[in-house]
Amino acid sequence: MDPVIIVGAGPAGLALSLALARHEVPTLLLDQSTGPDEERFARTVVLREDTAALAARLAGTGFTRSGTRLAGVRSLRRRQEVAAHTFDEALPAPLHLPQHTLTRALRDALAREPLARLVRGTRLDHLEQDSGGVTAHTSTAGTGGTAAGSGGSTWRGSHLIGCDGPRSTVRKLLDVRFPGRTAVERHAVAAVRCTLPFAGEEILHRNPPWRGGGTEITARPLPGERWRIDWLLPPGGELVTPEALVARVRATLAGWTDGTTPPYDLLDTGVYTVHHRLARRWRAGRVLLAGDAAHLLGALGTPAVDEGLRDVDNLAWKLALVRHGHAAPELLDSYQEERRAVVASRLRAADQSLPILRGGSPLRPLLPGSARGHEALHSDGHLGRGPLGAPPAHLHSPLTPAPPHPRTSADAGVGDLVTDVPVTAEDGSTVRLRDRLGRTALLVVLVAPGTGVWDRRHWMTAGVMPRLAEAVAGLPQPAELLVAETYPGAAAHTVLLVRPDGHLALALSGVDESQLRAAARTVCGADAGTREEAARAAR
Incomplete structure (x- = not known):
């Protein structure tokens, strides 16, 4: 092969x-x-x-031990704190490494x-x-x-x-x-080992009050009291000499402590340019x-x-x-359709936000709630929310099945990434849902309250499980059957169809073999060739 x-x-x-x-x-x-x-x-x-x-x-x-789970994001403007966001279950912490x-x-x-x-x-x-x-x-x-x-x-x-x-x-x-756009932004960057008073938080500091701070500084923690610090450079290709970069480091560390530069080790430096293409x-x-x-x-x-x-x-x-x-082979067209649309949306959001954030937009004074909106534009990408940072969804993908009838309480999440709930596999082991992704073509999850306290030999032969197991075995693509005690927004006996990349494709009320089979065909692009032939005929 x-x-x-x-x-x-x-x-x-x-x-x-x-x-x-x-x-x-x-x-x-x-x-x-x-x-x-x-x-x-x-x-x-x-x-x-x-x-x-x-x-x-x-x-x-193991590699995650060399990174830091961020505790939150703190936004500062001059000497004032504008906002502080804490990562939690509703806003999961990213890993910085x-x-x-x-x-x-x-x-x-x-x-x-x-x-x-x-x-x-x-x-x-x-x-x-x-x-x-x-x-x-x-x-x-x-x-x-x-x-x-x-x-x-x-x-x-x-x-x-x-x-x-x-x-x-x-x-x-x-x-x-x-x-696309060349040199959208330029940043000077330094990695330092130093003690800072931020307890694992990412810092977004606009217009710092000390000389040489520039208009925006970002700092993210790494293990071992290391920090990566970025300074937004003015447009025009300013030359950043080693002496100028060290001066930025010293002034910034002093500004974030007691006004005196604390002891630090300079580990690495650089200048990078952001392009949008x-x-x-x-x-x-x-x-x-x-x-x-x-x-x-x-x-x-x-x-x-x-x-x-x-x-x-x-x-x-x-x-x-x-x-x-x-x-x-036409299934591969959906890769471009889904992923290019997501990235294009992020690029549009950034291109629309940059003039407002950098002070070059005449619309800024006219925006309702401009102070709050300005902070959100500045922080959403760092927080992983909004158009700049929210996880991708594929609600309008050609691989998303038509909504079932009757609708279920879970189909508000169709197209989104699944919630990582505990699930029980067919061998009786309890794992996280995301741990099963990328192993077979599809995951089928039955929401069945109470199964966690029953012995597997009882619930595998009870209720809707025998019918569902038979339906899953008869799907045209490989699939794995899992059981969850609960799933956000899903009632008991809801059946979830999950793609291998973790996107929820369908939520059914109970076992409907024909709908499940049709949905599996759609998710795996079984009709892609037919659509392509129709498009060629139309041309």
């Missing part, structure tokens, strides 16, 4: 290789780099609840995975695709091509996924445009794009790595269904 070829071994490429392996799909991962991952504490990632859970499933939970920690954990997991092969020091030169697969031609990184003696190789795969970053070779070979197409036949190769974002707290991992979660199960013959 030909593998899926993945180009680029950053977080998205590594995660995709591991996610496909969980679906028993072999992968070949081509990476230009040859050396170990560099430790950069000034280059960090923020993972929301769903992407942190995905990374833990793929890499193991160095990117090299995440990458190393994924690499280590990949080294233990027999279905994944990593080839380093390899550069993609060109590719060809036909009805049976994709051929990738590569050269050894640093050589001038694939001529004889230059280290050229040819690789064959069923599909090829470009996870090769902002300057994606795959995207360029496909001649896919990458429009979105590829026109994410699929061309058997070749697809993911992560920074497909989109760039990052202003106002919209984390780019987070969205790249969501690309992976969306694509892996669909590609696996196609590879195993459970779905038509």
